[in-house]
Each structure stands twice: as structure tokens, then as C-alpha cells.
């Protein structure tokens with residue numbers, strides 16, 4: 069790194085407002101620095117780096133009856149270990165606990181994961197699946213709230229303008245007592261590689277009737293942005309959870325991968341990998357064994 073970059077460590081949001089107001093150069097926020105430090109070594113540098121890693125106003129997990137609110141600079145290790153959150157949204161804590169190594173999770177933040185918008189980012193399919201709302205403090209000091217798809221717009225691309233900062237993520241608590249959810253990923257080496265494929269699932273499951281009333285499934289790393297697998301959801305909605313459902317689920321996942329990345333070098337790998345991931349998810353969600361008997365059907 070050569071050349072001068074200004075840096076600042078504001079103590080609160082008002083100080084950030086004062087810093088960015090009227091600043092004419094490029095601004096980067098640094099939270100955990102796990103992506104930014106590498107980016108600074110490889111690419112263009114900003115004129116001002118604002119350190120938000122120790123800002124208490126951005127580091128919290130709150131819940132009310134309808135929603136969970138998470139500060140943008142909350143480290144993933146805090147998310148991963150949050151018991152009340154794990155009880156409400158295991159899909160989110162499971163994703164956080166599978167990011168990188170302990171050292172990475174202690175630094176990496178949820179806001180940084182969104183702003184980096186890497187296709188294999190583990191929180192991305194989860195946040196889309198959960199239909200989160202992302203609050204952004206704009207450079208002009210106004211606050212806007214956007215849906216996930218309005219913020220993460222491409223591979224490494226967001227709609228955030230220069231100086232815009234993600235402040236909090238709000239996740240609605242859908243499906244009441246019937247809510248179940250799970251996350252799974254496949255990476256090169258579990259701890260140190262970005263996911264080659266990840267899956268997030270949220271469902272309204274009536275355990276008394278053994279019936280899936282509603283479901284949302286989102287896959288990451290099979291396109292520039294997380295992809296909602298509506299064709300797979302249709303296979304599960306309204307069904308009893310049994311081996312026949314497992315077989316159809318795996319087959320639908322394979323078909324979804326084929327549709328998403330036809331002809332890609334990774335297609336052959338991912339269409340097999342997604343079945344293992346799907347089986348893991350089912351077993352995680354319903355705490356029962358499903359035989360991979362349907363695999364021959366799914367691989368046909």
C-alpha cells in the first residue's frame with residue numbers, strides 16, 4: 069500500500085454524519101476488516117476509511133414479538149453464540165457459525181457480509197430467505213430501509229452510494245410457533261473457503277399434522293446473487309414429510325441447479341453436491357433419517 073488514506077474512528081452516528089457531510093472523496097467503512105484489508109491490498113484505495121468496529125450503536129441483537137433487529141457491526145461470533153436467536157432463527161446462527169474460522173468470526177460482521185456481496189457469502193441466502201429489511205444511513209443523513217434484493221444487486225455489487233452505511237438489519241419473525249429453519253453449506257475446506265454452494269430454508273411446519281404449510285428456499289453461489297428456488301418450494305408446499313418428499317426435494321434441487329448454471333464447469337459438481345446438502349437440511353430440520361434411495365432418481 070502506498071499513498072495517504074485518511075482514517076477516523078467516530079464514537080457515534082452523529083459523528084459519522086459530520087465526517088461524511090461534505091467530504092468529496094471516496095469513503096470506505098471498516099467493520100471487521102476481513103474483506104476490506106484484502107481489497108485494499110489488491111485494488112483502488114478510498115480517500116477516507118471510517119472505523120465502525122467499536123461503535124456500540126451498531127453492535128446489538130434485539131427482538132420484539134414480530135422481528136429481530138441486528139446492528140450492522142455485530143460480529144458473526146456473537147450471532148453464532150446467541151442462544152435466544154438460535155431458538156428463533158437457527159438458519160441465521162447456523163450460517164454465522166459456519167463462516168471461516170473462529171478468528172474470522174470474531175472480526176467479521178453481518179453488515180460487512182452484506183456490503184461485500186460476494187456470491188458465496190454465507191449470510192446472504194439466509195437474509196434473502198428471511199425477507200430481511202436493511203436500514204441504511206445515507207450520506208445526506210437521511211435513513212432509508214430497503215429489501216435485500218434492492219441492496220445486493222450483483223456479484224460484489226450493491227446499491228449503496230459513496231458514504232452510505234448499513235446500520236441495522238430487521239428480520240420479520242414469520243410462521244409463529246410453526247417456524248422451522250436451517251442452513252447448510254459446502255466449501256472447499258470447511259473453515260477457510262468461501263462456500264461453493266449454500267442453502268437456507270425457512271418453513272411453516274405443522275408438526276402435529278406432519279405437514280409443510282409454506283416454505284422459502286434460497287441458494288447461494290449458483291449465481292451472482294442468492295437465488296430463490298421457487299420450483300423446489302412448490303415440491304414441498306402442502307406435503308407430509310416422508311421419504312417421498314425427500315426424494316422429490318433432492319430431484320427438484322438438482323433440476324434447479326441445472327437450470328441456474330447450465331453448461332458451467334461447476335454444474336456437474338454442484339448438481340451432486342446440492343443433493344447432499346438437501347439431505348443434511350432435511351435431517352437437521354426433522355431430526356430423522358432419510359435414506360438417499362431417491363438419489364438414483366434424482367441423478368437420472
Ligand SMILES: Cc1cc2nc3c(=O)[nH]c(=O)nc-3n(C[C@H](O)[C@H](O)[C@H](O)COP(=O)(O)OP(=O)(O)OC[C@H]3O[C@@H](n4cnc5c(N)ncnc54)[C@H](O)[C@@H]3O)c2cc1C
Nearest residue numbers: 097099100101102103104168177179180181183189190234
Ligand atoms: C480466511 C477468510 C475466510 C472467510 N470465510 C468466509 C466464509 O466462510 N463465509 C463468508 O460468508 N465469508 C467469509 N469470508 C469473508 C468475510 O469474512 C465476510 O464477508 C465478512 O462478513 C465481512 O465482514 P467484515 O466486517 O470483516 O467486513 P469489512 O472487511 O470490514 O468490510 C467489507 C466491505 O463492506 C463495507 N462495509 C462494512 N461494513 C459496512 C456497513 N455497515 N455499511 C456499509 N458498508 C460496510 C466495507 O467498506 C467493505 O467494502 C472469509 C474471509 C477470510 C479472510
